[in-house]
Amino acid sequence: MNVIEKILAAHCCHDHVHPGMIVDIAPDLTMVNDATACLAIDIFKNQLQAEKVDDPAKVIMIMDHYTPSCSIDAADTHNTMRAFAREQQLQYVYDGIGVCHQLMMERHVRPGQLIIGADSHTCTYGALGALATGMGSTDVAVAWKSGRSWMKVPESIRINVTGAWPIGIDAKDLILKIVGDLTTGGATYKALVFSGPGIRALGVSQRMTLCNMVIEAGAKFSYIQPDEKTAAFMKELKRLDYSVFTDDADATYGKTLEYDVSSLEPQIAFPHSVDNVKAIGAAEGIAIDEFFLGACTNGRYEDLEVAAAILQGKRIAAGSRLLVTPASNAVYLRAVASGVITTLVESGAMIGTPGCSACFGGTAGILGKNERLLTTANRNFRGRVGSPDSEIYLAGPAVLAASALNGCITDPRRIL
Amino acid sequence: MIIGKAITFGANIDTDQIIGAHHLTRPNIEAMAPYAFEHYPPFKRDFTRGDIIVGADNFGCGSSREQAPAVLKERGVAAIVAQSFARIFFRNAINLGIPLIECPEAGEIKPLEQLEIDHDGLRSLTTGRKFMIVPLPPFIRAYIDSGGVVAHLRSR
Numbered sequence: 001m002n003v004i005e006k007i008l009a010a011h012c013c014h015d016h017v018h019p020g021m022i023v024d025i026a027p028d029l030t031m032v033n034d035a036t037a038c039l040a041i042d043i044f045k046n047q048l049q050a051e052k053v054d055d056p057a058k059v060i061m062i063m064d065h066y067t068p069s070c071s072i073d074a075a076d077t078h079n080t081m082r083a084f085a086r087e088q089q090l091q092y093v094y095d096g097i098g099v100c101h102q103l104m105m106e107r108h109v110r111p112g113q114l115i116i117g118a119d120s121h122t123c124t125y126g127a128l129g130a131l132a133t134g135m136g137s138t139d140v141a142v143a144w145k146s147g148r149s150w151m152k153v154p155e156s157i158r159i160n161v162t163g164a165w166p167i168g169i170d171a172k173d174l175i176l177k178i179v180g181d182l183t184t185g186g187a188t189y190k191a192l193v194f195s196g197p198g199i200r201a202l203g204v205s206q207r208m209t210l211c212n213m214v215i216e217a218g219a220k221f222s223y224i225q226p227d228e229k230t231a232a233f234m235k236e237l238k239r240l241d242y243s244v245f246t247d248d249a250d251a252t253y254g255k256t257l258e259y260d261v262s263s264l265e266p267q268i269a270f271p272h273s274v275d276n277v278k279a280i281g282a283a284e285g286i287a288i289d290e291f292f293l294g295a296c297t298n299g300r301y302e303d304l305e306v307a308a309a310i311l312q313g314k315r316i317a318a319g320s321r322l323l324v325t326p327a328s329n330a331v332y333l334r335a336v337a338s339g340v341i342t343t344l345v346e347s348g349a350m351i352g353t354p355g356c357s358a359c360f361g362g363t364a365g366i367l368g369k370n371e372r373l374l375t376t377a378n379r380n381f382r383g384r385v386g387s388p389d390s391e392i393y394l395a396g397p398a399v400l401a402a403s404a405l406n407g408c409i410t411d412p413r414r415i416l
Numbered sequence: 417m418i419i420g421k422a423i424t425f426g427a428n429i430d431t432d433q434i435i436g437a438h439h440l441t442r443p444n445i446e447a448m449a450p451y452a453f454e455h456y457p458p459f460k461r462d463f464t465r466g467d468i469i470v471g472a473d474n475f476g477c478g479s480s481r482e483q484a485p486a487v488l489k490e491r492g493v494a495a496i497v498a499q500s501f502a503r504i505f506f507r508n509a510i511n512l513g514i515p516l517i518e519c520p521e522a523g524e525i526k527p528l529e530q531l532e533i534d535h536d537g538l539r540s541l542t543t544g545r546k547f548m549i550v551p552l553p554p555f556i557r558a559y560i561d562s563g564g565v566v567a568h569l570r571s572r
Contacts, residue, residue: 008503022553034441035437036481038441047566048566066441073441074441076441117480118482120464120480122480134480134504135480135504135508136504136512137482142565144512183472185477188474188502188503218503220503238549298438350546361437362438362440381478382432382455383431
């Protein structure tokens with residue numbers, strides 16, 4: 001078996017599983033957020049007529065999409081979640097202190113785990129060698145009640161990454177390139193396993209950027225084999241108890257794709273599809289109204305640091321606005337302590353409350369008619385961040401910062 | 417048997433288009449349902465209860481929000497036919513008991529064609545054409561026939 005099949009086998013009642021097989025699984029954790037929790041609670045109580053969750057220690061509830069409560073409906077949503085958490089004696093409830101996936105990685109995820117979350121970007125946790133995937137509210141409600149769910153064992157695609165990373169190019173450029181090549185449905189039901197020296201060179205933050213966006217090609221799981229960087233990350237967070245799985249000698253993959261990053265250029269996803277990706281040459285000069293640095297894709301300290309290095313001692317273009325939202329309070333504190341926040345504010349940035357912010361269109365940074373947003377988030381669907389007549393372009397943090405200086409899409413290699 | 421007219425869509429219809437983020441905190445699915453496909457004029461103009469949604473590739477991509485298939489069910493969508501479905505949407509719709517038909521030729525169905533769906537397949541009553549469909553695995557078929565996973569679990 002390959003490593004994906006081995007982790008699934010370890011969470012079901014079969015010694016051996018193969019792609020296409022339907023297995024009954026026991027997830028280690030389930031996660032819901034404020035975009036999906038109330039529906040799950042309603043199904044759990046009123047349709048499944050359940051009283052107690054199977055194991056409160058496995059249920060994680062996070063308020064991040066509409067925090068701080070941005071409407072009366074949002075406040076009611078949050079209060080429904082808080083009441084359920086009290087009633088079920090949930091131990092892990094996070095209220096407005098970060099994006100769910102960032103908090104999961106900082107506080108809960110361990111290599112070798114199997115995790116389901118009522119959020120499509122749950123696939124991010126593959127960055128630590130966990131198998132994690134998004135499901136809907138009914139599936140999560142069923143797992144709350146029974147402690148179980150079902151899955152189809154996916155076929156795995158290996159993506160082997162080689163070459164030295166050029167200055168100004170990072171994991172966001174690579175994953176945009178990959179999604180552009182695969183197309184939005186090109187990896188549907190598949191597990192994407194990233195390997196090779198180009199991946200081992202990346203820290204956990206960049207690995208998260210890569211794994212976060214596999215869903216944009218339809219994939220079910222991402223996976224990166226844990227290594228010394230994973231071990232150091234886990235050690236720093238004092239989570240030392242976990243299992244590392246590896247490919248068997250006879251492991252098979254559906255196919256292997258090769259990427260050499262040494263010739264990779266900054267990539268931009270044009271409206272209104274994540275696979276509408278072009279190298280930056282095709283985008284330079286496009287005027288932008290709003291810039292957003294944040295989201296579970298690129299709201300980590302390392303991303304803020306890249307932007308601050310470009311913006312240091314400079315001001316963003318007149319008439320532009322830059323919203324920076326740290327992915328969690330831990331990221332925020334580190335960026336305050338190092339002076340990164342000071343640099344960003346002095347450049348003209350607004351700082352948002354840690355959470356989904358302008359990625360989601362639930363709270364901050366909503367776009368008006370005919371406005372253009374350049375964002376480090378993961379989706380550019382029509383109308384996702386406001387008006388259906390707005391446009392969203394996706395890029396990495398270096399492109400974002402360089403572009404904010406000029407008020408239009410700019411190749412960061414001109415500055416670095 | 418399901419009979420309804422086709423409301424057609426292109427490829428990669430994402431769940432943000434089906435129901436926008438700012439509607440997800442409304443108190444319940446009934447309150448969200450009027451905003452289904454709010455920026456897609458053909459749906460607003462032509463859809464009536466019992467009609468059939470026809471998409472191309474990768475229908476329902478993006479967010480895991482189960483509110484997307486739930487508002488379509490609430491509005492009375494009788495079935496969704498597409499060349500292919502995104503994984504999470506597929507699972508959510510099945511869990512809600514919405515009949516999903518994977519049809520490689522769905523792109524050839526014209527707007528407002530009258531369609532008939534039964535256990536044998538998909539047929540256009542307008543043109544008489546029979547379309548090839550990919551059969552669902554029996555355990556998924558059982559979920560749909562029960563009216564969704566909750567009803568299925570209760571009936572066991």
